[in-house]
Amino acid sequence: MHLDFDAGKYAVYMWPAFGISVLAFAWMIGDSLARARHWKRELERLQAEVKAGAGEPKA
Amino acid sequence: MDARHPLDFLTNPERFMAFSRWAAPMFGAIAAVLGLAGLFLTFAAPEDYQQHDTVRMMFIHVPAAVMSMLIYLFLGIASLLALIFRHALADAAAQACAPLGAVFTALALVTGSLWGKPMWGTWWQWDARMTSVLVLFLFYLGYLALRSALEDEQKAARAAAILALVGLINLPVVKFSVEWWNTLHQGSSTLFAAPENRLPAVYLWPWALMTLAYLSAFGSLWLVRIRALVWRRKARALALRLAER
Numbered sequence: 001m002h003l004d005f006d007a008g009k010y011a012v013y014m015w016p017a018f019g020i021s022v023l024a025f026a027w028m029i030g031d032s033l034a035r036a037r038h039w040k041r042e043l044e045r046l047q048a049e050v051k052a053g054a055g056e057p058k059a
Numbered sequence: 060m061d062a063r064h065p066l067d068f069l070t071n072p073e074r075f076m077a078f079s080r081w082a083a084p085m086f087g088a089i090a091a092v093l094g095l096a097g098l099f100l101t102f103a104a105p106e107d108y109q110q111h112d113t114v115r116m117m118f119i120h121v122p123a124a125v126m127s128m129l130i131y132l133f134l135g136i137a138s139l140l141a142l143i144f145r146h147a148l149a150d151a152a153a154q155a156c157a158p159l160g161a162v163f164t165a166l167a168l169v170t171g172s173l174w175g176k177p178m179w180g181t182w183w184q185w186d187a188r189m190t191s192v193l194v195l196f197l198f199y200l201g202y203l204a205l206r207s208a209l210e211d212e213q214k215a216a217r218a219a220a221i222l223a224l225v226g227l228i229n230l231p232v233v234k235f236s237v238e239w240w241n242t243l244h245q246g247s248s249t250l251f252a253a254p255e256n257r258l259p260a261v262y263l264w265p266w267a268l269m270t271l272a273y274l275s276a277f278g279s280l281w282l283v284r285i286r287a288l289v290w291r292r293k294a295r296a297l298a299l300r301l302a303e304r
Contacts, residue, residue, distance in 0.1 A: 004105075010113045013113060021119045021170065028159060036287040036290070039288075039294055040287075042290070043290045046294050047297065
């Protein structure tokens, strides 16, 4: 099967459309994973703090 | 489960978290496979006799447009459930899908503009389809702005949910605008179109694969973002507990 990447005079419209789509997906993936990672770590940090505090005598 | 308070769900989030832990990467993998297959068929498809090479833009523009409407429908349903049942997971689902929906709508507008210039001779026309999609984009932005503008998260969630429900009115306008008004856009030519208007298989397959790839990618990212919101709410509840000590 022949793959045609030559868009001729339409390349100036076609490739930016594909490029912007790739960038949009890259942002959605990056932002979603970064948010998940951030809040998972924050929760783990707080859970460790609560656990550590549970052993301390109350003031 | 008593779901009178949004934080109640977070006392027992294990079921959702256990499901999304394997479902999110699974949908992501499906999206990658379908996307690669769809891109292969995109560039293997022959030039159209009228649209020439720009026909390939259909395989990224139409799926983005389909997702922009579908995600808004999910946003409306989740908002309705959050308003009626005050279910924290429904609220998180609404909050998580809004930024993704805004991006897909922006993609539909930008790729449509890039496709419109060589085909219609204009980047933009205030016709019913394009204008109603722009309104859809503004509803997404309004939802996101409301959620971040109010300090009280519950008030912000309620106000944004009401706005999301109001915006549902726009969905049939987007969908049927090409039938109700005379627009530059052609009518539907995909799965639900009349056989004489339907795309030939050589264009229908890459469109279908790319649409399913976009849908799977959204499913994966939606779950990841809901997980992040669940962790965020749990972290905030814990931080509050620590501060009260």
